[in-house]
Amino acid sequence: MTEESNVQFSDREALLFHSEGRPGKIEIVATKPMATQRDLSLAYSPGVAVPVRAIAADPATAYDYTAKGNLVAVISNGTAILGLGNLGALASKPVMEGKAVLFKRFADVDSIDIELATEDPEAFINAVALMEPTFGGINLEDIKAPECFIIEQALKERMKIPVMHDDQHGTAIISAAGLINAVFLTGRELKDVKVVVNGAGAAAIACTALIKAMGVRPDNVIMCDRSGVIYQGREQGMDQWKSAHATKTDARTLEDALDGADIFLGLSAAGALTPAFLKKMAKNPIIFAMANPDPEITPPDAKAVRPDCIIATGRSDYPNQVNNVLGFPFIFRGALDVRATAINEEMKIAAAYAIAELARQQVPEEVAAAYGGRTSAFGRDYIIPAPFDPRLMEIVSAAVAQAAMDSGVATRPILDMDAYRHSLRSRLNPTTSVLGLAYEGARAHPKRVVFAEGEEEVVLRAAIAFRDGGYGIPVLVGRDDVHARLSALGVDNPESFEVHNSRNSPLVPAMVDKLYERLQRRGYLRRECERLVNQDRNIFASLLLKMGEADAMITGVTRTYAQSIRDVRRVIDPAAGRTPFGVHVLVGQSHTIFMADTTVNERPTSEELADIAEGTAAVARAMGHEPRVAFLSYSTFGNPPGNWLNPLREAVEILEKRGVGFEFEGEMAPDVALNPKVMANYPFSRLSGPANVLIMPGLQSANISAKLLRELAGDAVIGPMLIGMEKPVQIATMSSTASELVTLAVLAAGGIAR
Ligand SMILES: NC(=O)C1=CN([C@@H]2O[C@H](COP(=O)(O)OP(=O)(O)OC[C@H]3O[C@@H](n4cnc5c(N)ncnc54)[C@H](OP(=O)(O)O)[C@@H]3O)[C@@H](O)[C@H]2O)C=CC1
Ligand SMILES: CC(=O)C(=O)O
Ligand SMILES: [Mg+2]
Secondary structure, three states: OOOOOOOOOOHHHHHHHHHOOOOOOOOOOOOOOOOOHHHHHHHOOOOOHHHHHHHHHOHHHHHHHOHHHHEEEEEEOOOOEOOOEOOOOHHHHHHHHHHHHHHHHHHOOEEEEEEOOOOOHHHHHHHHHOOOOOOOEEEEOOOOOOHHHHHHHHHHHHOOOOEEEHHHHHHHHHHHHHHHHHHHHOOOOOOOOOEEEEOOOHHHHHHHHHHHHOOOOHHHEEEEEOOEEOEOOOOOOOOHHHHOOOEOOOOOOHHHHOOOOOEEEEOOOOOOOOHHHHHHOOOOOEEEEOOOOOOOOOHHHHHHHOOOOEEEEOOOOOOOEOOHHHOHHHHHHHHHHOOEOOOOHHHHHHHHHHHHHHHHOOOOHHHHHHHOOOOOOOEOOEOOOOOOOOOHHHHHHHHHHHHHHHOOOEOOOOOOHHHHHHHHHHHOOHHHHHHHHHHHHHHHOOEEEEEOOOOOHHHHHHHHHHHHOOOEEEEEEOOOOHHHHHHHOOOOOHHHOEEEOOOOOOOHHHHHHHHHHHHHHHOOOHHHHHHHHHHOHHHHHHHHHHOOOOOEEEEOOOOOHHHHHHHHHOOOOEOOOOOOEEEEEEEOOOOEEEEEOOOOOOOOOHHHHHHHHHHHHHHHHHOOOOOEEEEEOOOEOOEOOOOOOHHHHHHHHHHHHHOOOOEEEEEEOHHHHHOHHHHOOOOOOOOOOOOOEEEOOOHHHHHHHHHHHHHHOOOEEEEEEEEOEOOOEEEOOOOOOHHHHHHHHHHHHOOOOO
């Protein structure tokens, strides 16, 4: 359990995260249909012979006919796994899988992890060099110094694809970017600063070399390893890479070295910096404690001794995350896109300045919102952009691609840089950023969320994750044994969870009054209301929400959707003037489709359809998409004619009259809405591109389509989200997983699902 940060999770949760469903974090997905005999003949023998011959005749065509051009290997031997040390190739696999998914998530680079069981540099080099045909780039990871220097150098010489040791250069680029800004903010200049580097391994040596190349004076840098200061003349535990940074100094320990230092760069191990040592540092000290997973010193410990410091760590749960995740995805994206033969100094420096500059620009609204209580403008707690900043991909990758072209290593230069920037922007799905931001926002403004079904294991796991993730305070509804169930799930302090049991809740009399007041004129007797409050968890939970005991509510795992919404609506009304409805959100790598009304209105009227369109467009906007709404039908603009088309046509007219600020069109068939080639047959259509908001004509088609897609499509599905109620209440599906419940809770608490 991590103590001081605002993200906490148990070891059990971390293991469950990795083992749940398909073990591990990656799978391979085919990009071509494999449905028919013909598909198979094209994909494999005999069709595959044609690209084989083409590549044999012209190797460059491998980039056209195979996945090579977008494929990066993350390769390790596990000799320096994060700051955990040499735990072997197999144990490094979770980290390497993690790097592979970050490549995909942040820069749409396909990546696979490779763990090589050897500590012999020669064997490692030979194995990797042989893989050149497979990959577009090689990301070396967590290989200890000094072997990493020999390995990287040899592979760069032998391979014609970009090779980068991330722990060296990824880290150097990001820490340089952070340092440029921290030095600026404290009114210093690189040429004057005194730096202490703790650690003399892969990351430390590369970071030191880069800051010296950028203007820090070599005699102003003292490097330390486990034996203390690396001074000129030291003999113990030296090698040629450490010797290159040996300084003429009387300091012998880290504590001596820090006397008067401006900057501490930690690339060593957890807890390596004793708080008291900081007292000797100069005014406004800059402390980069970058060891992972636990830093050399935590921000609270550092601030306790030096409130005047700027502190950064490698972790996402404190401000100022200086971590190579900000670099490697975008550096390789840019390098792959120009088919660079190497990642050279020019590309690294361009990346460092691009990242530093980005932190100084105005923070976009969605990022600012996510930072919530923390500082969101350039300053001491925001010296470097967050990894989920949606602008990184465009700005850093474009800078790297440009530098590759300018320095002559690009074999396929980009001709139209504006078009390239645009393609980078559209390559990622804004929904994934918004979800990341919604989670951050929830942490910044934790809310109380009622989980109505507090006796269900999946709900309890969601509540634990919700609380331990720092997203809010779960309020559980259940009988006496909820704490015991939490304990059985590995929670150390189950009593710390707030549990409401209607059998002994002091709120019951007031709840009965409230419910009776609402239902007496719907034919309910007081004793029926008493029974509902005492026995129906949805009624009880809804009353907690209604009476302000919580900010949002989640239910739906134990009852059908129809039953749950009937229960909830006995207590919670639609928001004034709104039509409640359900939205399913289908999330692909680069697209998101919002489909409504999938859960509430069986035969919506034209007014209701118009309301649903407006409400869904608002959800799309909140999730980072400019809405393009299509009213769907089997018929396109009246062909074929039918009896069911009028409400759709009238809904379009109503939106026209309302003068809404988004594109809408209808009625049309789904292929017209989604496929630009088919839409081209209707040049008068007011949609400027494929629709992303699909308004369905009725509940039958909507609910069937949403469930079919959920079961059959590759896209991830969020929801259904219930929109238009007076309070944020969400009804999950009975098959929901714990993480789906957490997402719904975060979206409900954060006001996106509203
Ligand atoms: N935030 C980020 O983006 C990144 C952070 N890192 C972190 O940097 C650290 C080092 O990684 P890496 O360079 O790949 O590993 P290496 O194994 O190559 O180097 C480790 C270095 O740390 C030194 N060291 C270990 N413990 C101490 C200590 N208590 N005091 C002083 N020096 C110590 C070692 O000293 P000796 O030479 O005497 O053995 C060695 O020089 C790890 O914690 C890693 O997580 C790495 C990459 C990126
Ligand atoms: C972040 C990283 O690569 C490391 O700590 O090793
Ligand atoms: Mg690493």
